[in-house]
Amino acid sequence: MTRKIIIHHEKGLHARVAAMIVQKAEELQNKYNVIFKVKKGAFKEVPLSSILLLISMKIKVNDEVEIITVGENVQGASQLMGDFLESDFVYDQNSISEVDNLLQDNIITTENIFNNIANGLLVIDENEVIILFNQEAERIFGMSSDDVIGKNIQLVFPDSRLPEINRTKKSVIAYTQRIGNYTVVTNSTPILVGNEIKGAVSIFEDISKLVNISWELKEIKELKEKYQLILESVQDGICVLDDQGEITYVNTAYTRITGQALENIIGKNIVQISPKGDRMNVLRTGLPILGSIRKKENQVVVVANVNPIIVDGQILGAISVIKDITEVQVLADKLNQVSAKADYLQEELIRTKKLGPAFDGIIGISGKIFDSMAIAAKASMSNYTVLVRGESGTGKELIAEAIHYSSARCEGPFIRVNCAAIPPTLLESELFGHEKGAFTGAFKTKLGRFELANKGTIFLDEIGEIDRSMQVKLLRVVQEKEFQRVGGEKTIKVDVRIVAATNQNLEELVKTGDFREDLYYRLNVIPIWLPPLRERKEDIPVLVEFLIQKICDELSKEKVQIDKAAIDALFYYDWPGNIRELENIMERTMILLEDNTIRLNNLPKYIYENEGGGSKMEDALNMKELLTWEEYEKIIIEKALNKHSSFNAAGKALGLTHNTVSSKARKYNIGIK
Structure with missing residues (x-):
């Protein structure tokens, strides 16, 4: 039910009158069960x-308002409420007390509203005195309302624009503005009643988090661009x-590997393109498929790794990485070549890196x-x-000397004893010495070789x-010792290092009882x-060159060269x-050389x-004695390189990789003709 009424109270509906109206409305609503x-x-x-x-409607004297009544007994309730609004609002002392209590309750509610809004509020009156400073303002400025309310704003906040x-x-x-640790957006407006200034208010909105988020968004954008560049730079599809x-x-x-244009790929669904392929299986099962080999439509064979994209237990997609196996094969061949070279160089380095100058007299590669x-x-x-084993003439004494002169005993003596050249009856005296008068002819004490070798070898x-x-x-x-x-x-005690040598089969002598x-x-x-x-024939050219230079120096001859036929003959001799x-032959040849x-x-x-009279291979096969495997191998590699x-x-031609042939050629010092 709607009823129009005219307000007759000369001051309109100010706060105390509004409180009386609310009090009356609540009384009638409860009595008549209406709103x-x-x-x-x-x-x-x-x-x-x-x-x-009600106050916010700013209802003045003679204003017309409509009273709307909803409920059960609307007729009586609307009549009573309308009459009350049109009256002059006469009240006694008890009514005033109740109205004031109601106003006080609503004032507290207003303060609660101000303190619970998300923005900071700072209000001054026309005299520039701070009259409101809510909790959010306290947080932003880091000051309590008790410290600022009632004070002139220029004393507390000299940078404020409210004055x-x-x-x-x-x-x-x-x-x-930047206030302390916070970035805020401020709206400052005057409080006008009519055209008269009653104060000013500033509303502060903390945008610090938004600023941080904007920086994070910028960083995310930069990171996305970096990842995009990385993805575009890799050689895998x-x-x-x-x-x-x-x-x-x-x-x-x-697109390069598959031979397809970008516009023909993006937006296509794998369900239509390859419903039984690896990518579809990964989407369906959530399990990765690795090392799958497939042939694309352009006949390029690729190896693919397909992985699901799983976030919080949900499959959000899949990523497939493909590599052209042809490129991998090329890289593998290059890697094998480099690896073979590295292995060879490492092997040579291990053999030579710890050799001191004492080994310079041992010639060979x-x-x-x-x-x-x-x-x-x-x-x-x-x-x-140390026991040095080898045939006669292989350089056992040179090795013994190298061991001595590269050891900590190099300042001590190096004593040689040829056990085969000394008669057995004299060997003990030679090794251990004898006292004066020990036997016929022992006119004086003699030191043995072991005593002479003390502190040495x-x-x-x-x-x-x-x-x-x-x-x-x-x-x-x-x-x-x-x-x-x-x-x-x-x-007699001695400090001596023993290096023994033999060209005999000691193991066989032990079996026959001839050696302990x-x-x-x-x-x-x-x-x-x-x-x-014969097992290190690649050393023959080096040894020949060394011996020629040595003999030239001894004979004071000019530099002598050796032709290929002669060096080949020396190479294939047993x-x-x-x-x-070899040294004997070179000495004889150099002396007789014209x-x-x-x-x-x-x-x-x-x-x-x-x-x-046949080829090197035929000569080797016709020999009664077998050559070593390396000697046959060298002949085969040399023949193949001469032909091809x-x-x-x-x-x-040999059924080997070019890396193997290259490695063998380096090993045997064979060049391509």
Whole structure:
């Protein structure tokens, strides 16, 4: 029910009258079980039970308002409420007290509203005195309301623009300030009643979080651009799908590998393109598929890794990374080539890096001789007994000297003893010495070789030639580093390093009882095997060059050269006398040489004459004695390279990779003609 009434109270509906109206409305609503609403002109209807809303309508004397009554007994209730609004609002002292209590309750409510809004409020009156400072303002400024309310704003906040607003009556909207640790947007407006200034208010909105978020968004944008550049720079093809199977991104490498244009890929659904493919299976199961090999429509074979994109347990899509296997194969070949070279160089480095200058007198470039020298170099760093094994003429004494002169004993003596050259009856006296009068002809005390080698090294060459009775005495000095002179009783201690050498099969002599087993094990602590010259033929050209220079220096001759036929003949000769035989032949040839070039006919005939008269391979196959595998291998590699003139072609002819042929050619010092 709606009723129009005219307000007759001369001061309109001010706060105390509004409180009386609300009090009356609540009384009648409870009594008649109705609800009252009030409407003025264009204002929306508001409950008549709200003081703040009623005051906000600014109803003055003679204004017309509408009272809307909803409920059960609307007729009586509307009549009573209307009559009350049109009255002059006469009230007694009790009514005043109740009205004041109601106003006080609503004032508290207003304060609560101000303190609970999200923005900071700072209000001054026309005298620039602070009259309102809510809780959000306290947080932003870091000050309590008790410290600021009632004080002149210029004393508390000298930078505030509110005094300016008071004077100019003009608003300043949306200006940014930095207050303490906060960034705020401030709206400052005057409080006008009519055209009279009653104060000014500033509303502060903390945008610190928004500023931080904007920076984070900028960083995310930069990060996205970086990732985009990375994805476009990689050589692997990348394809990204959403959870429905639609392709949302592919990089440049993907279009290059598959041969498809970007516009023909983006937006396509994998369900239609490849419903039974790996990407569809990964979307369906959520399990990755790795190392899958597929042939694309352009016949390019790729290997693919497909992984699901899972966030919080949900499959949000999939990412496929493909690589052209052809490119991988090329890279693998290059890697194998580099790896083979690195392995070769590493092997050579290991063989040579620890060799000191004492080993410079041992000439050779073969792996076998470097292996032997590497063991000798390690042996030189200790005082343990060394047993050098090898055929006659292989350089056992040179190795013994190198061990001594590269050891900590290099300042001490190096004593050589050829056990085979000394008669057994005199060997004990030579090794251990004798006292004066020990036997007929012993006119004075003689020091033995072991005493002479004290603080140094003794080299016992041809150790396999000594008899068993002498082996017992030698065992004691090897084991205990002590002995007695012949004819003497005094035990002599020595500090000596023992290096023994033999060209005999000591293991066989131990079996036959000709060599003591205990002495064998005492001597064979660090065995070093020296290969015969026929097993290190790649060293022959180096040895020949070294010997030519050495003999030229001895004979004061000009530099001598050797032609290919002569060096080939030396290369394929069996060399039963090893390096000693080679040195003998070179000395003889150089002495008889009439010019400065060694030719085939300058060499002894037995060096280059072959009964079979065939090729190197035929000569090798017709020999009664077997060559080593490396010698056959060298002949085969050399023949293949002579015929095909490239590592690739030779490798195909032999059923080997070009890396293997290249490695073997370097090993045997074979060049391409």
